[in-house]
Amino acid sequence: MKKLFSSVLGVVMVSTLLLSGCGKSNDASSASPSASTAPSASTAPSASAAPSASAAPEGIVNQGVIEASDPSKNPATATDRKDTLIIGVDAPDGVFNPIYMESAYDQYVTYAMFNDLIQVAKDGTYAPWLATKWDVSDDKLTYTFHLDPNATFSDGTPLTADDVAFTQTVLHDKSYDGPIDVAPAFLKGGDAYREGKATSIEGIKVIDAHTIQFTTTQISPRALPLLGGSVLSKAYYGKGYKQGSLGYMKELNQKPLGNGPYALTKYTAGQEVDLKINDHYYAKKPSIPNLIYKVTSEDTRMQMLQTGEVDMDMVTVNKDNVDELKGYGFLNIDIFPTNGYGYIAFNHKHDQFKDPKVRQALAYGLNRKDIVDAVYQGYADVINVPQSKVSWAYADAPNKYEFDLEKAKTLLDEAGWKVGADGIREKDGKKFKINFVASSPNPVNDAIIPIAKENYKALGIDFVPDQMEFNKVLEKKKSGDFDMLFMAWGLVADPDATDIFATKGSQNDVGYSNPKVDELLAKGLTELDPEKRKPVYADLYKELNADLPYIFMYQRRDMWAINSRIQGFDLSPYKDFYLDLTNISIK
């Protein structure tokens, strides 16, 4: 009996070890795009900051397309495949429903089958998709979408305003437990419906079969992408829908009825997803009849590209990988900035970080370039504002915080932190000690720790790293049990950062508070026109750049390796490859 129990316990123990050892590593260098089911951007197209090829210090191309040097090297496995595109992905979860999917790979599959009302264009602005156009009222509260009258679902039934209304209703249902948070749309009557006080949503008005109007209660740049999201067939997904009971819909996850260019033919869990052209697709049909998502592994992704078994895949960006892929000769390599950034947060609830001079000193006193280059080998930039350089809202800010120990020492002296007898700075009898909470395994933390320890020691600061699993770090961040920590944010197309930097921001658990920032963030949300919002965000970034809620670290790169036989992709950090499925062809 004792033996038995101990062997059973063994099973549990193994899981426990895994639990502590293998957390989800946050951001870091892995090529793991995150699903942004609710992309937000601006209403009207504006002058965009198109990504321009910039050269990194070592003379490597870290942005743009590196063309295949010798397409004739293409293996027969690939060139013999005349009617099929094979895209390598991590295993999808099999949730092929645009309102329930969470992983980026489910999103890749689902968006080959579903169109939204609107799409995010290459420059992060919005473009028509199922909706041919949309109007916003003068008071910026009412949105009217005009649907393409030819739009149909893949079973041939027409797509109408009723289907749009149904989808929005479901998103507001009490039992909806998918990842989309509709609250920032402020749809009139949405809360009443969720609470069961109304049987329909007051703010949804079907004007005719192809026109729908939404009324909101508050101006919000995030309303448009939420209201202009995906459309489910009411006849198919709404069969048996009763307010407050959506459980049935999950059974349809692997039997999707879409409205996009492709339709599902076969899903083999953990192996592949096969799609073929949707015969009922209303717009220009794709020129490649079959599309297959093939599950590849992190370890053999490049080998699958090399043998031609897959046509394209996302590979972790570093010098070794880029050189290897270039060496194959027949791949086009598309490198673009990741829409997000890495940062080191301060715990603003701790007195030692309340003085901006101290925060600035810690930025000047850290060799960020060495850290970033150690991890990304030239495929990341050191940043000084929390925005992607390709965003329309990006504005440069004056302080570059180049590594300067002397300047950092001066700032610390000015802030009242004097070097004590043991070489450690102190103020009011308190030693300057930094408890750095770091997730592990994480290559960025592996680079930060030795460099920060050395740099901060030279400043007279005791830097104490504490490595733990990612979820534990999140818990410490939430409870405030840290001095500094490294994390990364993924961004959406809209520049609003209220959640992160506002005093009451829902993601601001580091306790940052700056009245001027609060005011600018609120001001940025009162307008929908990018041209009017631009100066507000320029001011915001200037303020954040001087006040430093975080030490801003880097923006890294993403990369698609694409077989040169596939032509026509035009990708950007905002525009995913699936938006080009109808534009590409096999050479």
Add this chain to the structure above:
Amino acid sequence: MWQYIARRLLQTIPTIIGVSIVITLVFRLAPGDFLTSNMKITDERKAELRELYGLNKPIPQYYLNWVKNIAHGDLGDSMKFKSPVTTVIKTYMWNSFYLALVALIFSYLIALLVGVLSATKQYSWFDSIVTVLVLAAMSLPSFFIGLLMIKWFSIDLKWLPVGGMTTTGSNFTGIKHLLDVGKHMILPATVLTMLSVGSLTRYFRTSMIEVVRQDYVRTARAKGLKERVVIFKHALRNALLPVITLLGLELPGLFAGAIILEKIFAWPGIGRINLDAIGVRDYPLLMGFTMFLAILTIIGNLLADVFYAAADPRIRLD
């Protein structure tokens, strides 16, 4: 015998209860839940979702709820896969099982043959070489052999596929499908076999050496039986007895999945699913699957004891 089985089954009840408590505590006390690392939704929405998922309940209540549902045959819904835990386990488990079974059969066959031969030729050249080889195979890390084999057989020689379980875009059925899966299975099954064959060979060798020294083997030889008959009929059958116990303990392993190899070879097994579930804190899936393995372990032990008694008349189950 039946009385013994009934008693053992009764005894497993407190074990299962104990294990279920340990499982709940281990997973629920770990920091974070399915929603913690989701940076895209507000805290209010997280609170709503925690309520829908039942994650806001205190651990004892969560535990009782879970047990109550299990009693009704419901392991709950996976949060990551948005479908019932039993469906998720069924979808991926058999892929792991086929791979593990093939590797198990080959490793036992090879280990048995090599073990017996090196036992009969103890300290010979053959014995020494085999010892070195099996220990070498056992000591190499699986990811290393795996990647090396992919390089040799898939990239350089182009004999075998790089990964996966079936040819991409194929629609084979029947025998063609089996052959296709077989082709994809060669590399991962070889690596799995290499890893386990070492210790098994040593085990069989020792067991055989012990038996060969027994009096009844000497008697058999004295009767003038051929050496082949002595070894394979009289000695081997007794040397095989410990295999029953070993096989009983292998039972959960057959279904648990090989995490590292499944990852390297993109094999759609349950090992990788389990690892992912740990990363995202998919409690229903983690707890359900761990519970399933625990019960298999208990069954495996029971079967081993029962079959051992059936095979060896010296053992009495009372």
